[in-house]
Amino acid sequence: MTPVIETRSLTREFHVRTPGRRFGRTTVTALSDLTITVDAGEAVGYIGANGAGKSTTIKMLTGILTPTAGEVRTCGLDPMRRRRDLARRIGVVFGQRSQLWWDLPLRDTYPVLAAIHGLPTAEERRRTVELVDALDLGAFLDTPVRQLSLGQRMRGELAAALLHSPELVILDEPTIGLDVLSKAQLREFLRAERAARGTTLLLTTHDMSDIEHLCERVLLVDSGRLAHDGDLASLARTVGAKRVLVVDLATPHPRLPVLTDGAGAPLTVDHVGSEGGGLRHRFAFDTARTSAAAVLTAVSAHAEVRDLAIEEPDIEDVVRHVYSAGLSGA
Template identity: 75%
Template sequence: MTPHTAQTDPSGSTIIETRDLVREFSVRKGLSRRVVRAVDGLSLRIGAGEAVGYIGANGAGKSTTIKMLTGILVPTSGEVRTCGLDPTTRRRDLARRIGVVFGQRSQLWWDLPLRETYPILAAIHGLSSERERERTAELVDALDLAAFLDTPVRQLSLGQRMRGELAAALLHSPGLVILDEPTIGLDVLSKAQLRQFLRAERERHGTTLLLTTHDMSDIEHLCDRVLLVDSGRLLYDGDLPSLARSMGARRVLVVDLELPHPDLTDLSDEDGTPLAGVDLVGSEADGLRQRLAFDTEKTSAARLLAAVTRRTDVRDLSIEEPDIEDVVRRVYASGLDT
């Protein structure tokens, strides 16, 4: 697989753009020093309204990239523009246009309840009292914050605090929201609530999302596009299904049969033509349930099912999509030359 090139926003409205972006760190080891390149010639473009997952292994350069996008770190070389601004020289102006949520860091005041926190943040962003009240009411309703608005942040559960963090980051209606591990440590219900809110916020306001996470289900539920990085270099830029196909990941047809049956191997069309790209990957309960992996570019699900039903009666079926975590592992295991 060759790396994809950065995509261009067809509307011409670019929210994030980097060109040959490099960030180096000097690391001391004993009496000597060596230079480590955390971001290595990164070029990418994200358009207004996109939802993009930025993924990679630990140490791939994700956090360093975000710090340069937000002006926390100065690039060693290359160019970066966020919301049309140079983050290094226009950091204060940029702060009014973006919202950032770090799963393991808080922008809330630990001893203050949320009700007292939001007016302070609104004042920092220059919102009028009327606009602060309107936006807070909107976020309280959307994130279901009313029950704990008067509770000090230190007494909130992790799920409650993360909803409070999201409201804080979105209070000033930023055009770009950067989310760094926003669902880390959350239970299934809390994750679902945050994802539902972010989808609705994007639909309602056209918010651009940049999401870094190790939870691939976040990417699947929220993102239309994925950027995969390794050692600070861009390996892939495209959608998840295309990434799965490029790495040979396959869908799986799960069939529950009416009666036990020998393993469904050597399946063929009605005229006897063997089905290409189909393998039996599991059989349970004497063949009552069988799992057949298939390459969608060689055999369709309908064609495979027809071949199965010519052999035996099917009681129920389902199709499993490729496991995205497995796809990412395949990318790294393949030792791509980027």
Template identity: 60%
Template structure:
């Protein structure tokens, strides 16, 4: 059995917030960003860590990586105590923050990889095959000589992921890696991460607001709300527990009367009937079944499926469990 690569034991982090309370007096308030989370992630797992904005995800990651000191509780990452052993831990983990860069802004992208290999004390002979592998897997060759500041967001994010993997970390932490990316860039990145995990056995911890990222990349989900752990289990188990409705929007070749489908509800018609929206619950039917029935009575030109927002999932999960406000 694989040993835990992440261990959280009653992990908490509080912050003091001061705000004006009238006149010259300032009010002092304690905010529990992370509130007694206990969980472990086994080496080789792919785990989604999700929740609404302000739920405590980024604070947890900062404690996992040694950037923040816990207020109480215990955390171990790759067997190390993250704060006192931060330098040693850095050799075992790779981290990508969607809003921050580890690349050298004015240098060509390829030079960042060489510099990072040197920082990790990887010799040129050992580093180059790995760098070449990442360049090929993430299709970076066309813009290796382009300064990072001139890259598109999708190109830069692929570069960020490559930079985090140059030293073959045991744990890869991705914080909103697909934010702002188009569908093609997102899928290219997802395909690479699936292949990388299969080849290297890398453990993945992913925070995202895109449920498609979770569905494609993760076998397990941790849901946090207001700093507390609300759910720990499989994505299928979360879907069954929450069972929020999805919405299938179809564009038809010709206008049509309202289409009715078993297990779905027609919730809207636009463009004189050429566009129709059907909601369905995943515990009663599937998008494929709904689409098949629609296609049986009308020609479908295009379609989209709207997943419930993570905020809605967390809200529903807590309301059914009688969670905190």
């Protein structure tokens, strides 16, 4: 099966004016030697700091920019040569740009977009009803876009991008500025859309909870180069991020002895701290070296455990650690 996204040694350079020099130019490499493959039906998070190369990648995937070197295929097509054909097979949502007409209500916008994509009238009406219901747009279908709240407008944008049932949906910061409820509604809709249609999803965002809720795979780009390709758990392991076991004890124990395994050897675990005079303790551990069960057994040997919870590594901290440790250049 042909990948939905495929790049080989994809590179993009820009020539910018050198300050203080009338004719001076400096070459800036926005993306360097990017080789990735995304198969049909995958949900992939494409993350990185500002200026890492995410938007440049999207512009080349959609045919807006021409690569300086390398190859790119989107839905099996050359994005630059087949840009019009490609537009019928992809949907794009930019969190800070709009494809909606500012003075038109959504009800009048969707037929225009459907005509651009060549959808038959019956198909446009069926799909519009489906999206209006799924995204709860009915209450403001007749409201001009300029009068919509940000959350309403983003739901309208998503419906516009999916009106023609694209194979690939590219979302660039789709939840920026949204409240918790609006984010949850968009995420739930995208999960349902993927389940029903097998839609491929490429998501760029600074909101790591979007990645956690929607994506099984993460591509981390740093200074234009691919730094990580895998799931969130493997990204956390790359930087040695630890899980935290939180235990609530039946009686206060301000200080617990050194935790050991069944053979009496000290466990590789860090006591992060305690609360409530010793009723609650936190222990950080590396899953590659020990397990939550081993830590719990060791704690239970010294105190009665009333309750417990496991806190996963904070993904934002993991990404921050990647950059600060310079692992992407390793």
